Amino acid sequence: MRRSISLLVASTLAVVALAPTDAVGQDYYSDIRPILAENCLQCHAEDGIAFSMENAERTFARRRRIASALLERRMPPWLAERGHQDYLADISLDPATLAVIERWAEGGFLKGDPKPDPAPRVARMAGHARFQPDLFLDVIPGGSYLPDPGSTDEYRCFLVDWTGAEESYVTGFRAVPGNLDVAHHVVVYGVEPEMADRYRELEDEEEGAGYRCFGGATPDRLGNRAERTAYEARYPDGLRELNRANWWLAHWAPGMDGHVFPAGTGIRMKPGALIVVQMHYYTKEAPDTPDQNTRLDFQVASSVERPAFHLSQTNGRWLVGERTGSMVIEPGELPTYEYTDNLGQLLGYIAALTGVEEPRIQQLEVHSANLHMHSYGHSGRITLNDPDGRQETLLSVPRWDLRWQRDFTFSEPKVFSRDELRRTSISVECTFENPTEKAVYGGYGSDDEMCFNFSYIAVREGEPATASGGAR
Numbered sequence: 001m002r003r004s005i006s007l008l009v010a011s012t013l014a015v016v017a018l019a020p021t022d023a024v025g026q027d028y029y030s031d032i033r034p035i036l037a038e039n040c041l042q043c044h045a046e047d048g049i050a051f052s053m054e055n056a057e058r059t060f061a062r063r064r065r066i067a068s069a070l071l072e073r074r075m076p077p078w079l080a081e082r083g084h085q086d087y088l089a090d091i092s093l094d095p096a097t098l099a100v101i102e103r104w105a106e107g108g109f110l111k112g113d114p115k116p117d118p119a120p121r122v123a124r125m126a127g128h129a130r131f132q133p134d135l136f137l138d139v140i141p142g143g144s145y146l147p148d149p150g151s152t153d154e155y156r157c158f159l160v161d162w163t164g165a166e167e168s169y170v171t172g173f174r175a176v177p178g179n180l181d182v183a184h185h186v187v188v189y190g191v192e193p194e195m196a197d198r199y200r201e202l203e204d205e206e207e208g209a210g211y212r213c214f215g216g217a218t219p220d221r222l223g224n225r226a227e228r229t230a231y232e233a234r235y236p237d238g239l240r241e242l243n244r245a246n247w248w249l250a251h252w253a254p255g256m257d258g259h260v261f262p263a264g265t266g267i268r269m270k271p272g273a274l275i276v277v278q279m280h281y282y283t284k285e286a287p288d289t290p291d292q293n294t295r296l297d298f299q300v301a302s303s304v305e306r307p308a309f310h311l312s313q314t315n316g317r318w319l320v321g322e323r324t325g326s327m328v329i330e331p332g333e334l335p336t337y338e339y340t341d342n343l344g345q346l347l348g349y350i351a352a353l354t355g356v357e358e359p360r361i362q363q364l365e366v367h368s369a370n371l372h373m374h375s376y377g378h379s380g381r382i383t384l385n386d387p388d389g390r391q392e393t394l395l396s397v398p399r400w401d402l403r404w405q406r407d408f409t410f411s412e413p414k415v416f417s418r419d420e421l422r423r424t425s426i427s428v429e430c431t432f433e434n435p436t437e438k439a440v441y442g443g444y445g446s447d448d449e450m451c452f453n454f455s456y457i458a459v460r461e462g463e464p465a466t467a468s469g470g471a472r
Contacts (some may be wrong), residue, residue: 026104027112028060035097037117039076048245056114063109068383070101077404081396086411094271106416107393131172131258133297139277141209146282146290154281158205162273169266172299173259175252181286184403186279188296189217193272195245209243213446215447217246217276223444246276247353248310248454253406258297262367265458268355307354308458313428314451318442327442329376329434329449337451338429344422356461363460364421365413367394372452375402376440378433380454387423407456
């Protein structure tokens, strides 16, 4: 279906290119170049992660390809469907802008007279001016790593010690990739102190710096049945323990700068905690090019008003899909899997993550949604069922693209009182497409599938209610 749509758009653009050039007055330099300068040049630059658009004439030569990507909404890379939520830092093009591009294509891609680019405006993907980092951590052992020359995509995890000697809270984050030619995105996971040595042991057992980790914070090789069996002979239920001990801390995607978490919130970090940094290297444009001196910058506070966490939402049985038959994607099929969490039933888990005693959790603020699948993902949806029985779409992704994952943060959080939580739930729904001749199973490996939602949720705490309903 996607290929058919692409061919249709491409054919349409090819036909309209032959139309009389005076049919519509939109031209490249007057109308299109300003759109590209505002929305594209931050990533499409000489030091960016994609082909450069800085030279206006060379960019015009790619006009059909660029117009197709914009009109199909493949670029800018914003997966969220419009009409459900207002999100912060929305980089998608609005209908009026798309109409300008469409008229330009229909008019035959007029060029117009060359003009200088407009003065750059603050990019919508940029971070917050109030981001003030006070902790800087190097990622790559020895400062340099050469991605696998035999693959254009590599997911590599590096372990970084959290240096805080006291309990603290991450309130802002920035990734600074050392080489934007190869760094595609970064996901950062926290690991509980008691499991830090287990992760270091796994890193030591794999050749070279770090370890392969397509599926998340754990090594890819544990997705192999023999490897997993050998590991769990040493540590019974070891894979489950590894996954329960890590959580989504932060992420970076091209164009993002320092990101400040919602005001007054932060994610707790314990002394002795570990950080797993998953680097996605995409080397097609720059093969045999090392990543050098990548680092992470953190804004840290000793305390916050409202401790927060990322709800890591999935059906654990899906992750052993071949063994249990719980997630099987047969060749040529388009199956959908759905999982729901009732927020009221998670209070003990929330207390453990945030350090807030369970009776003191009085309200929850749901700030974001983040869909995660692998390469067989087709589409997905995250919904909220509120205490009044209404269903609200938090995020709809009609066309999944593994390369462009991110948090979608709501302009206003969804807030629920403790009394409402047992009537409030969040559901994640994933649809997969298997074009191969073999079944695909749920699991941790590169060739397996996953269905996750990550929502940033903050806790408002207070005195527990008495039996009569009042606070003590």
